[in-house]
Amino acid sequence: MVLLALGRIRRQPAAFAGLAVALLLAIATVTLFGSLFATGLATPEAARDAVEGPGLMVIAGAFGEIAVLVAFFVVVNALGFALRQQHRELALLRTVAATPRQARRLVRCQVVAVTVLVTVPGWAGGAVAARLLLAELQGRGMAAPGVGVPWTPVPMLVASAAAFVVALVASAVAARRVTRLAPAAALTAGSTEQGRTGVPRLLAGAGALVGGGFLLRLAATRPSGELDKAGQAALLGSLVLLIGVALVGPLAARVLVAVLGLPVRVLAPRTGWSADANLRGYARRLSSAVVPVALLVGLSGTMTIMTTTAEHASGAATGSVTSDTDVWLRQAELALLLCFAAVSTVNTLVAVTAERRREFALLRLVGATWSQLMRMLTVEAVLTAAVGVLLGAAVAGAASAAFSIAVTGSAVPSVPGGAGWLVAGAVALTAPVILGTGLRAVRGPAAEQAGGARD
Template identity: 75%
Template structure:
């Protein structure tokens, strides 16, 4: 199975690019914060205490908690799309007597090989990033001058082990459906989509939603002296709410697309109607495209609004919230989260659009021109962006309201309108050009050959 998995990677490397990038970021992030923990542990106590800041362990823990969770979110999402690109081939293997266990072993082999390929560069980047981050902390007197990143392979080894564990767990879940159904049904399922979210998935969404609500309640009940803890609870709560959005995505996305699709149909009667029908008819595909946009908008919006609220509440007084070093820390955390969310957004949108080559070819065979297909994709991109932004800002609003309650006793946060517009603009820039650029590639080639499967 390892040789077969290696053959898959060699024959269709494009199907694994998104997964490789996600795993690379996960290994680099784990190595970064693991190296900081190792630096703290290996430094003598006297040297560690030669600073008045919050301490390297506190900073690394606060950063790593959210960043690692987001990294794993991106890995699971990318793995799902890597398997979707192979769905037809895995179905064919089932029809020629491959057992469910063999299919799962093949998927596990692909995950292991991809993780090993990115382990060395990911570890190197993570170690270099840890050294650079530590240097910045020391320059800002937030870490003791005597702290050094140790030259040990332990952080990289731990990062590799954790990334493998997450990838293998995610692969077991992702490969379950294709490996358990009957061989003939597996081939049929590769060309269809079940738009409805199942009851277990909706129940899981409700449970995760309740968990996110409890985290926001915890953030709201913190005292004004526990601003940092309130901020971390609110940020973690926003991430949990975004997971709930991902679980309930097909249902939520279909409802929002139905409401937002009306003005699009009015502005662009033909392309808008077809785009709206596509999005509502393929709810899972819409959900897959919307969730990364919501992740990008939700996390960055939460961070910006919380920072603005804290600074507004403190006024001109010097505090742990408004100090220059704290602002720099928040900006660094925001940059890291935005990087992960942006990678997830681009990976997902490219994968979602690229897998529609047969659909576009069929439309061309019944008379649609390339320009008409691109107008349809433009309308879909606008709707996708609108749904993602709406979901992300809803999550950001809930998390920021909880944080504002803890900071100033009011659920009305200080809203940085200009920054929020930049978030919307950034999401639009990532979404619309990404879909259209992939669409230009997807509508190329002879339509009859693509419908027959020759161009996949």
């Protein structure tokens, strides 16, 4: 089984590239903040008291809380697509007498192999990042001078253990669909999509949305002097809401596309109709493409608006509720979260578009031209970006309003003029990735691709 798993990775490394990048970032992130926390523990008490600001352990905890959750959210997302791309191969193994247990064991071996491959680079990246961040914090007076990152394997071991646990649990959930079906049904299920979202998934999504609402209420009721706690609660609430959006995504995406697709169908009857029908007919696939865009807009929008709101509150208040160091810390956290969200967006959109190779080939066989397919993909890319931006903006608006209530007493936050660039960036990232991957997917003999051949 191990040799079979390694052979699959060697033959099609591109199918596991997104998972490898996500795991690498997750391990590096845990190593980074674990190393900073260990540095704070190793710092003498007198040196800690002499430093102004929250201190290394608080910074590591506040940064790491959100960053680690986002990192593993990206891992779960990437893993789902890595398995989805080999759904047909797993189904074929079932038809030649492989048992469900053997199929799950194959998936576990693949996940373990990829995790092992990226563990050492992840450790190295996290250790280097910890030293660079510590030097920056020392330069800004937020860490004691002369203190270095201590050598301890604990952050690295914790990072690896967390990556293995999350990856194995996520792989068990992702492999459940193909292994619980009869072999023939599993083979046909790889090219079809379930028409309805399951009740357990909807209940879990509703629970996440309610939990996110409670966190936002907690953020809104924090005293104005507890800016950091209100900000962390609002940011964590936005992430939980985004998880809820991911769970109820097929239903929400279908509704939004029905609304947004109406003017498209009027303005471009043929292309618009095809794009709208594809998106609504494959709501689960659409949701998979929309969620990372919503994650990108939701997290970056929340961080940007919260920072601007805090700055304006500082200028209006008698006692400052923010400082240059607070702003820098939030900007650094925003940059890290943007990195994760961008990786998730690119990984997901590439996987979602690439797996439609057979669909594009069938359309070519019934007469669709290359230009017609690209126009259809362009409309789909615009609608996908629009749905993701709307969902992300809704989450960012709710989280920012909760933070604004805590800081200023008003539910109307201070929206910076540059917020539009976040939307433009999400669209600029979404459309080229979809079109570039689609352009590659429509190449080659249509008859061969329609038969299920893969690169």
